[in-house]
Amino acid sequence: MPKEFKSLLEYKKSKKDWHYNPSVKSKDCKYVGRILNFDFSKIKGKFEKKKEEISTELYKEDIKNGKLIPTQLHPESKAASKLDHIKHGYNEHNSKYTQWIDNRDKLPKEFDKLKNICGLDYVTIACFKQNPGNTNPWHFDAYGAVKKKGNLNNADSKKIKRYLLFLEDWDWGHIIQVGNNVLSQWKAGDIYTWSYGMYHLSANCGISPKWTCQITGLPSKKALHLNKKKKFILKK
Numbered sequence: 001m002p003k004e005f006k007s008l009l010e011y012k013k014s015k016k017d018w019h020y021n022p023s024v025k026s027k028d029c030k031y032v033g034r035i036l037n038f039d040f041s042k043i044k045g046k047f048e049k050k051k052e053e054i055s056t057e058l059y060k061e062d063i064k065n066g067k068l069i070p071t072q073l074h075p076e077s078k079a080a081s082k083l084d085h086i087k088h089g090y091n092e093h094n095s096k097y098t099q100w101i102d103n104r105d106k107l108p109k110e111f112d113k114l115k116n117i118c119g120l121d122y123v124t125i126a127c128f129k130q131n132p133g134n135t136n137p138w139h140f141d142a143y144g145a146v147k148k149k150g151n152l153n154n155a156d157s158k159k160i161k162r163y164l165l166f167l168e169d170w171d172w173g174h175i176i177q178v179g180n181n182v183l184s185q186w187k188a189g190d191i192y193t194w195s196y197g198m199y200h201l202s203a204n205c206g207i208s209p210k211w212t213c214q215i216t217g218l219p220s221k222k223a224l225h226l227n228k229k230k231k232f233i234l235k236k
């Protein structure tokens with residue numbers, strides 16, 4: 001990264017790791033399959049109450065004497081990503097979400113079964129709730145928790161997969177975009193994944209909260225996206 005921070009997106013474009021052209025009809029998102037027997041309606045009431053987080057909020061440790069610390073603006077720093085969101089017009093009013101992460105928060109025990117079925121090593125799981133009127137803006141994931149858990153080198157880090165699992169059927173205004181692909185009309189239990197470093201976003205311009213779950217880890221031979229089957233059953 002240059003010393004003087006301009007834009008993470010411009011930096012990524014300069015790396016040419018994707019075409020970065022909205023008009024290209026590329027296939028950037030892969031359908032993994034569907035878990036048939038995870039009934040989220042029974043679990044929904046079990047989440048501990050939590051304060052909403054904000055996609056544009058810089059962490060205190062990112063700032064010194066009112067300024068961002070330039071050394072932290074490496075391409076995978078959260079601060080770099082957040083500065084892009086602010087630059088693109090997002091703020092504390094339109095980028096809120098609630099997230100429960102297994103290494104930080106209490107998650108209902110039913111989520112352990114999801115962790116186990118995925119065939120991912122050093123696996124982490126998180127639940128994400130987005131209320132109407134909010135966007136998790138155009139970004140890519142750095143998977144810091146998995147890298148740390150597995151003490152992974154650069155080459156292995158790029159093999160990390162995130163599975164996006166939809167906890168409820170699609171509702172109007174619920175939008176996920178991965179690269180140039182916009183997803184809609186998913187069913188509860190559907191899982192999608194994409195390549196390391198791929199830009200994506202999540203928006204709720206609808207009338208009901210959007211609930212998703214992300215399961216992240218280093219794929220083993222049993223990883224679901226390598227399975228020819230597209231229907232999966234959780235063990236009792």
Ligand SMILES: [Fe+2]
Pocket residue numbers: 139140141200
């Ligand atoms: Fe993401």
